[in-house]
Amino acid sequence: MPTLRALAFALLALIGLTGPVGAKDELVIGITQFPSTLHPSIDSMMAKSYVLGMARRPFTAHDAQWRLVCMLCVELPTLENGLAKIEGKGVALTYAIQPKATWGDGTPVTSKDVVFAWKVGREPTTGLANQELYTRITAIDVVDERTFTLHVDRLTFDYNAIHDLDVLPAHLEAEAFARPAEYNTRTTYQTNPTHPGLWFGPYRVAEVSRGSHIVLEPNPTWWGAKPAFRRIVVKAIENTQAMEANLLSGSIDMIAGELGLSVEQALAFEKRNGARFAVTYKPALFYEHIDMNLSNPALADRRVRQALLLGLDRETMTRQLFEGRQPVAHGMLSPLDSMHAEVTRWPHDPARAAALLDEAGWKGAPRRNAKGEPLALELTTTAGNRTRELVEQVLQSQWRKLGVDIRIRNEPARVLFGETLPRRRLSGMALYAWISSPENVPRSTLHSSMIPAESNGWSGQNTGGYVNPEVDRLIDAIEIELDETKRRALWRDLQEIYATELPALPLFWRAEAHVLPLWLKGVAPTGHLGPTTLWVETWRPEG
């Protein structure tokens, strides 16, 4: 044996074995996805948002307390401070860029960059994913080198949130944009993503090894607090079990909550290795719910939907499956949202559920209607998603006790989200999540104009086919109501209708699990789509 061991050591020495890098001036982060591009406006991927959070800043963002704050701008324009002025149906918004904001090559970030970004964003052939804000901006006035005024065609309650206006370095990108249709392949973000002039955040992208890792180093032109790490490496490891092994072996220091372990995996990991890592759970804006085909005769009856929710013991389910880390959802707005209101709840009450089903004409066990047809419903979710498949089993068993026959028919995510839901081919119910943002108006999921149909090119996410004129009116009103008190009242009415009508059954709020080393301080999970890296300069090694 000693000979074998010596031989093994000799072999490993031959191939250059060295100890793992463990200095605290370097932070290695594991995420499950690699960004396909680092261009801020082309494509939308959480992995990209996560990396770019360190290397650049949006004009505005929601902070960890879900307040709207300026990041690249100096002050939020409001009607009260006079920086926002109503112009007919639209609004003029004046922003000043942070006075010290400078691209990594020393060129100041100016209004010219904003105008350039707007031109790129408006151009239909550049391949930008989300063009809405760029098309709503009808003109930009350059007030001075660091101040500009946006003219927006519509005044909405969130008029001063311009998260999606991604400033671009005109001095580097103008040439690539000369031929707009080729811009997405000629942009410097593709051809030379480590060019310092592309970045103005606390860190800049220093190395891109496609599919493997991205290295970020401190940006000398950053105007804010000095970042603590000499180097941050973001490694893509798609397999979460391999990710855990990498963490335990010291190959990575932390697993990002935005793109990391599921809550069950994190709970199991914490039980085994909790003493070595800090695991924090943050309920996020992933609304796990059951969508329903409201044309299905059984599900069209509100009493049946209410009975189905009453028949579920969601508190026990989340406690047993997720140790309570993923809170029960009682409505469509997260309790963390400033517009959340306490409205009708449907606690577990099998007797009341049974009474409602009787009243709706579904009687006996298993339940049948007057024609003798059984109350049988199909339940679909994304095949291979262990959490959802587990939840599905619990739902099936609890509804069976009510006499409802649930047939599970799962589909790959590609089929469910690419065909079944958008083409409205769902026969019964589907368990999945809607992703939202703070005070996100549910136009796409609840407004009757958003029911996918051939006539509208199958657009919209109101896949259940929910129609309620009062809900349409409230959605339209909320979007343009500037008075927060009045808007809160509208939101309350909308939430009450949702809770009573139950166009979808709320289940729970999915949480993010951040697995951090004990020595890392300052990471503040947001729970919304804004990544934690937007405040990476506050991350510090301690102890």
Next chain:
Amino acid sequence: MLRHLAGRIGQSAVVLLIMSFVVYGLIGLMPGDPIDLMISSNPKLTPADAERLRHLYGLDQPLLGRWWAWLGAALSGDFGHSRLYARPVLEVMAAPLVNTLLLMGTALTLSLAIALPLGVLAGTRPGGWFDRAANLLAFAGISMPVFWLGLMLIVLFAVRLGWLPASGVETVGGGDRARHMVLPVLTLALAGIGQHLRYMRAAMIETLRQDWIRTARAKGLSWRRVVLRHALRHALTPVATVVALEAGALFSGALITETVFAWPGMGKLIYDSVMGNDFNLALATLLLATAVTLAANVAADFAYAALDPRITWR
């Protein structure tokens, strides 16, 4: 021989043409499109955005017309840009191709270097203790899921012992690619050894039963000479076929192993391109794998002639 070669090249070209159409059609027939998936993960995307993106990427055009346009460009050497990576397809493929060739080539070499001698030895004494031990090794290699084996190796060598890195191609700064290759190569090689060993053993047993082997022995040739000079050469023919069929994997990668070891290779690239409806990238990668498999099979035909004197080209 030249005529035969020309014929095989012609056949391969037809196969590639059909393959390109089939691949294009299959990707196009997949339910939904990447824009639908984009909408489900990005609440800010509007119906207008979706329509514009579909038009921009040609996803609203008839499939046949798109394939025809692609074929015309490809025949002139332009494989287009990847929709997912917004870069020329050949540029996107370059690094993963090198990674895959390195990984798969090393694993195949290691696997053959271990499996062939063991297979020959096992085949010469079927039922003996060595044969039984070799079979045990072979079945263990074949039966163990690559996914599980990879994770076990990571747990042992990276987590418990801390000797080797758990994943990736190299540490930031580079220079330690060999260390990163050890575990994925070992995983693939262990799985391959079992398969190659069984083929070699079976071919050797079959060959040693031939009359001409008995004749060679009767002529007084030593057992070692009969096995190494005559039987081995003959037994390698079916093994060459198997290795030729595996050649495509040298370019198409090993998805599971690449995923477990976060090794950015062709397997993952092909998977992502197919799932993301990146027609240009998917076609280029899959056709490359097909072309290599076809070329390897042509090479195998010539190897038969070299290995078996009874085969001649007319």
